[in-house]
Amino acid sequence: MTIKLTYWSIRGLGEPIRHLLRYQNQEWEDNTPTTHREYLSQRDQDDLPFGNLPFIQDGDKKITQSITIMRYLGRKFGLFPEYPEDLVFCEIVEQEIYDLRNRLTAACYDPYKRMGPFPGSEVGVFDHEYLKGSLRKRLTERVKKFDKTLTKTFLLGDSPVYVDFLLFEYLDQLRLFLPEAFEGSTNVLSYIVRFKELPNLKPWFESEEYNRGNYINAPHAVWNGKD
Ligand SMILES: N[C@@H](CCC(=O)N[C@@H](CS)C(=O)NCC(=O)O)C(=O)O
Incomplete structure (x- = not known):
């Protein structure tokens, strides 16, 4: 269905x-x-x-x-951790990457641009460069931790679980935004490459639609907004 x-x-x-x-x-x-x-x-x-x-x-x-x-x-689809301790680990990783991804969103969208000025609001407070700088600092520290974590083919072993699909996508979005934070983190970089080789996904990552890029965010975003 x-x-x-x-x-x-x-x-x-x-x-x-x-x-x-x-x-x-x-x-x-x-x-x-x-x-x-x-x-x-x-x-x-x-x-x-x-x-x-x-x-x-x-x-x-x-x-x-x-x-x-x-x-x-x-x-x-059977992409769920079997053991409780694996699930706890997956949920930590899932939340960790989601936190970082939320910071990317905060740095990309000016809330006032979309919603208009609110009474008593501080219009003009949004500062993309400041938020980007603060994310760079956090991400540089966090990517090293991911580098220590990603020692297997996928998060738990030889095949992906649901968190790998979140992890790949948000690491990739963050890498495109701040490539310098990933320098030297070879486990993370090779994980990203490996994910793109997965059966059924490889053709997508080789497709014209994917490689056109430029569609991570909505059109009103400061960075990588859809045309
Ligand atoms: N925690 C929610 C956040 C969802 C969210 O912020 N969605 C945005 C797009 S990325 C949206 O447009 N939501 C519609 C709305 O809030 O009305 C999730 O992970 O699904």
């Missing part, structure tokens, strides 16, 4: 989901709202108690929150 993914037509928080579905050779349909009204009507459905994007529909199940979606798909 086809899975429906409702999200913007960007990598954003949706791409780990797409990578996992590609790897599984699972048919899916990208459902992209094209107007604000459509976006709200997709998001605010009665059976989505905390409507947000991305969300997936799998049969009669509708699921929001990108990490919950990844865990759900991981369980569905």
Whole structure:
């Protein structure tokens, strides 16, 4: 059965989901709202108690929150850690990479640009270069920790689990933003290369659509906004 993914037509928080579905050779349909009204009507459905994007529909199940979606798909497709201690480790890594990815988002989007000035707000406080510098410092320290962690082919062993799909995508987004933070971290860099060689994913990473790039963020982002 086809899975429906409702999200913007960007990598954003949706791409780990797409990578996992590609790897599984699972048919899916990208459902992209094209107007604000459509976006709200997709998001605010009665059976989505905390409507947000991305969300997936799998049969009669509708699921929001990108990490919950990844865990759900991981369980569905047998890409879930078997042992409790492995799961704890995966969840730590999952949250760690999500924290870094949130900092990337904060550095890329001026909140006032999209939402307009609020009464009493500090318009003009957004400082891309400052936030980028602060992320550079944190990332340089964190990438070294990932380098010590990524000693196997994938996070837990020879084959990927759901967290690898998050980890690859957000490491790759961060690497494109701040390549200097990854210098010398050979385990991380070779992990990124290895992921791109996975069955079913290799053709995607060699495709024209992927190599055109420039679509990590929404159009109003300061960096890598979709044309
Ligand atoms: N914690 C949520 C964050 C979702 C989120 O911020 N989604 C953005 C796009 S990346 C959005 O446009 N959400 C729509 C909304 O908040 O109305 C997740 O991981 O799914």
